[in-house]
Amino acid sequence: MNARKPVRHVAIVGTGTIGGSWATHYLAQGFDVTATDPAPTAEAALRSYVETAWDAAASIGLAPGASPDRLRFTADLRQAVADADFVQENAPERPELKVRLYADIDDATPPETIIASSSSGITMSVIQAECRRPERTVIGHPFNPPHIVPLVEVVGGTKTAPQTIREAMSFYATIGKKPIHLKKELPGHVANRIQAALYREVVHLVQEGVLDVADSDDAVSWGPGLRWGVMGPHMLWHLGGGEGGIEHFMDTLMPRMVASWQELGTPEFTPELKEKIVGGVREEAGGRSVDELAARRDAMLSALLAVRAQYDPSGPPSAAAGHPAQEGP
Template identity: 60%
Template sequence: MSYDKPIRRIAIVGTGVIGASWAAEFLAHGLDVVATDPAPKAEANMREYIDEAWKDLTSIGLSKGASRDRLRFTTNIKDALSEADLVQKNAPERPDFKIKLYAEMEEVAPVDSLFASSSSGITPSVIQSQCKHPERVVIGHPFNPPHIIPLVEVVGGSKTSPDAIQQAIRFYASIGKKPIHLKKELPGHVANRFQAALYREMLYLIEQGVLSVEDTDAAVCYGPGLRWGVMGQSLQWHLGGGAGGIQHFMDHLMPPLEGMMKALGTPNITPELKQNVINGVMREAAGRPVDQLAQEENRVLIGLLKLREEIGLNKASAEPMAAA
């Protein structure tokens, strides 16, 4: 099966927060979108989300042909998938449900359409295990919200065609995303594992009474978190190595860092620790509702991405480096 046709028609299966955000992103890039979800008020909730997201997307910059009028909703999955070039699936994280849903999708979608799952933890080999055409199944896992955060983790299963993986990567890159190719399947993929690794140590420090919840968050977002918004940790260590760069860092600074790694802790996540975190977070929120905090975060993220674009960081990070 060839996976080189252009992707112009998208089917969204599941229109919760992730599905609606994906729909907004695709519409903002001038694509035709058909969405389906059996939940009550699914269409109204999705359109309300897209209308709100459109303000941010307009600020980011709409592509030629971008229009919310290119969205159609149906509760009939056959109608939604019958002409889809790409199916972006956003269903509940239950393996049995996903396996059954994919079997249903295969019966109604064109045989050459690409199936991409937004699954945040389930591996593609599990999802494709009962498929008649498993070669077209990939994970296309976004970071929330997909219409703002560029990262998309792309990973295939044991039966996925390499061509399907490359088609997914090309497509996501074409709409301004930053796709990364995971060459091996891992539960939780990679970005969520990074978050889990950091949060494990944060919880350990809170549990041990080293820092309050508020100061733990401050240590991240006012320290290394600021740098991570500019470049990744390995490139940061290149700067940390001074004139000698990463070679100096590996030769002279990696040994003490390695010792620190061995001293990292594992917290006992007790009800008391959970409540401590909840109390600290509520103090940080200071009465601001979740929606307000999300809007504030989105404005800062858009500003950061625009600044990265102005100085060429987005372009530089998207270009593959030549093999050494």
């Protein structure tokens, strides 16, 4: 593999919700961004998204030189990636599309450029199948919205070079993300599988009439969700073990938890259950639009990140601190 250049120019391929959020984040981090998407209304929708999301991104911190004016758009894929130092792909989740798209991106980009996919369900081993340089392709899967939530799941395919994984991890860490390295490929990666497991039990409880939709949301967001916002489950169990810590928890409380796994439900997702959830969510939303609710979510997430930054030195760096991408040539 060729030596990497400092990343100064990022290409965004696919400008839907995830692509628009990634574009916002990279702009807020002080990069030049070129975006591409074949949809006829893509540019207008992207610029509108960035304008709407900018205040939330700014509340977390802007890097020196950060500006929405550094966004360019072209419908020509080859032109968009021709001089990119890093590519973040966000195309629809269709394997045959991803395979063709990656072959085209691989052919059009400089050979030292890392090509990262935001794919949530397709493995890189599948996506990189027809690339001439598959060693520089990697999954860089964000958690929505990427311009707010720091998590990025990094996992390579069978042909991805270990160097690519290390450099992707390092790059994401320098731009305010919290990358985690998945050592094995699996559909859905990790974070989506965790939330799917939780949601399965939530849906089961709603179906069984144990509680309604709004109360099920409160049971998560006002209980374990609050704790998960500051620590993960293993560390929380360590605290739950008292003076004996995780060893005491594993010896005395874990057996009961393991026994309870057999009681967890597997709901049958019927049309009736679907309507029950839809109706419950509409009632809980109380007439507020999706945009209104998203703005409220993002404001609270930004505030939570600010609080975490005061207490957690291992967290993502502040954008205002700058990163290697902004150094001069």
